[in-house]
Amino acid sequence: MTETKVFLLPDLGEGLTEAELVNWLVAVGDEIHVDQPIAEVETAKSVVEVPSPYAGTVAELHGAPGQTMDVGKPLISVAASESPVEPVETTEPPVETHAPLVEPVETEHVETKESAAAETYRTEEKAGSGNVLIGYGTPGGTATVRRTRPRRAQSLVEHGEARTPLVEPVGTQSAHAKLTTAADDALLSRTRVPGKLGAVISPLVRRMAREHGVDLGHVHGSGDSGLIMRRDVEAVITKPAKAEPIETERQPLVVPVETQPVERRVSTNSTSGAVDSRTGLAITGRTPVRGVRKAVAANMARSRSEIPEATVWVDVDATALVDLRVGLKKAEPHNTPGLLAFIARFVTAGLKKYPVLNTRFVSGEDTSGGESQEIVGFDGINLGFAAQTDRGLVVPSIRNADRLSAKQLDAEIKRLTAIAREGKATPTELGSGTFTLNNYGVFGIDGSAAIINYPEVAILGIGRIIDKPWVADGELVVRKVTELTLTFDHRVCDGGTAAGFLRFVADAIESPTSLLADL
Template sequence: MSLQVFRLPDLGEGLTEADLVRWLVAVGDTVAVDEPIAEVETAKSIVEVPSPFEGVVVGLHGSEGETLTVGEPFLSVDLPSSEGPAAVGEAAEATAESTGSGNVLIGYGTTDTGARGRTRRRRGSPVGTPTGSRVEHARVAEAPGRDALVGDALFGEASVSEITVDEVSVSESANVSAPRVSSPLVRQLAREHGVTLGAITGTGDGGTIMRRDVEQAIASVAQSHGSDRAENQQHGAPQHGISQHGTPQHGSVQPETDPRSGLVISSRTMPSMFRRTVAAALAKSRTEIPEATVWVDVDATALVDLRRQFNADAGRTPGVLALVSRFVVAGLERYPALNGRIDPDSGEQLQFDGVNLGFAAQTDRGLVVPAIRAAHTLNVRELDAEIVRLSELARSGKATPADLGGGTFTINNYGVFGVDGSAAIINYPEVAILGLGRIIERPWVVDGQIVPRQLTQLSIVFDHRVCDGGEAAGLLRFVADAVENPLALYADL
């Protein structure tokens, strides 16, 4: 057996850190090439890290919730190799290149293209390992289109990146016997409930640990904990370090008090890398962009009626966001200054031939902005399909930097939260964002008569460096007129 220390791979240009969300394997598990070993959260998304090796897991370098740096030890694996030490580097390279599935983590992955890499060796002494160990650099072909930047995902040419692995020879007596598990779901169930697989006797063929075995172990642990609590209560044992009179027990941890307010601090939470990145981008937007806001109340009755008339038999009825998005794309063709950005180096104003339309999507991780590529080429149903697809990716944490970057204009449907208006923050480095409030029945004057109508509010926040209020108001009025009389615009689309 030979120990390989897999280091956290390159996350792409500008992405040098990641938060460890959770391990998908445990010490003693047997992993295969390309099997997901962990989920990490970058500044853009949550991604699965695939293993470049096949073997037995002997070490996990990092705790869930910890921030890891590219190049640090990530996973230690014992390779099932009976060959001499000199052959291990070639075996590692062959493992990483031969049967890969093409899984990629922004600049790292295995490939099935058959491309051969080159192997370099140098001396090294990893912490906790014998001296005289060797370091293998297995070069792995990177999939195209993964050259990512924080704040803007770029499509680059296919390139080659390196994975650094530390190789240490170990004796036969150090071999770890991994428990046989029927499926990854069983491993996950055990991890979630803190059950050690090595302590379970499997009832499956050949001692394989089945789901029923883990569930029985979970039940046994719960029953044991319940008995302990009952015994403590029977003997009057105080709970949580607090006496029966409500005063802290001797030796218990004193609560932390905020010196400013005098209140007890109930928790301290370090924001995730994603939240820190979002906060930095919002602060940069407010600091650098001289923004202004205009808004208008709109009668959306005709748009609501038109949506009801869509033929749902051909598939899902497009949502209001898709309908308004089509108006926005058409409006940006007339007011192109709002579909661009300011070059931070030269100060030049850039405008684009086409629209990548971003839309704000609320997820458990926070607000993200997926971008519909080439939105100007899509009809309403196609826009709606992309909104649904990208929303599902964002909520599951599987959206890639390419999905979340590259937008040129953003629409924010804050009406889904039941509010009428908002002065949104521009999605840096864009120069404008359009907001859509809730559609609600209200009294409205039509032909001199007060009648109930479906009203909404539209707003646009724009960078005053790229245009004055007239152009921003022109785009806003164009979209508002389209909402009030959608058939007139659709006839030209």
């Protein structure tokens, strides 16, 4: 009988828990190979292609384009090909087909004490090539496994004769849970998101928590950077709890479909003939908030609710900067930075002079249980810039922008803008900024009190550059004028610091040659 493997939607980075299925790249009946892209999914960060860890024939596609899918839920089912990957060669004697899948625990023979589920998970990964998706990948390399000492019996999984199911009956679950050791921790730790407190990356841990009704939001992770390990979930499961009916305990670990959360999407067809109770007007449609728009909405709401922001602005005579660029363009028509690159250079210089605007305000709990607050500074500047795309507003960031010249900044701005509009920017490129530059002047706008890109502490906006009457040397003349607007977190500095930074950038625009010697 042909064996069918179910591939679960992997974690796509930064603890994202869901993704929208954009497009299937394969169809039922197609023959696929390991690491072949099978689907395009869109997260709150970007659009990525998901590779298959299995080779064989596509048996079932779990989902339709436009559907939001949860991490850890089935994505695709693959029937094993006629010539499966050769089993791992070992020096151990083969096991007869009638041998039990799970043998009694004997500590003198089971040195590593691995759980059956973790063993199966690792075994199925052996066919991978090493290609890594964000937070997920197949290890690849040679098809050999080192063991400190042989086991008494070999699992039938490694001989391809049968496989231990990942979901086991409740009666055997507790016995296998006791076999977990640091070997499993190492497996889970390699896929964690650095710096993500309370992160849960392993599908095994997620499944265990879901099947036992454990709320991971209240679990303290014992792994690096607060990563929630298998042992943390087991500790919660084994705590004394209220007695439940026997029927509930005997239910399979897989949650019945009827108990799954109700689909959050609202079909646009359901609005036909519907009337809004507040306005009395007919409803023409409902648009689900998802993907980038959902992430932007959450980030902006958090920024406005948590950051006590203030705004300062100033009009700037940009005539000298415009003239400088015109002169450079005549000398090098195809290698002249744009005006945004010049201003980015001035901003990084200003942040070196006023580093408090390149920080992060962090609140937490101290050792005594009270509230602690600190301002975290950085050795370097990751300069983000707002880019409008078909998927919504995103903020790619130029890493270590303070080390780049205007020409290098211009090249990075063009590169990041292109990949952001294609939806190919990585979570690191979209989420690592320390200060944001917003050029809303391209939309014909003079000024705006922008919302700070949380968790940063400041954002500088640039309005359009237009001809305006200006007094220079006591005379009224026409000059190229723009408006700079700085919105800042009043918790990290006062108005004097913000005004000093804004004036520094304005003076640099009005007299640009002094800061552009590195061109």
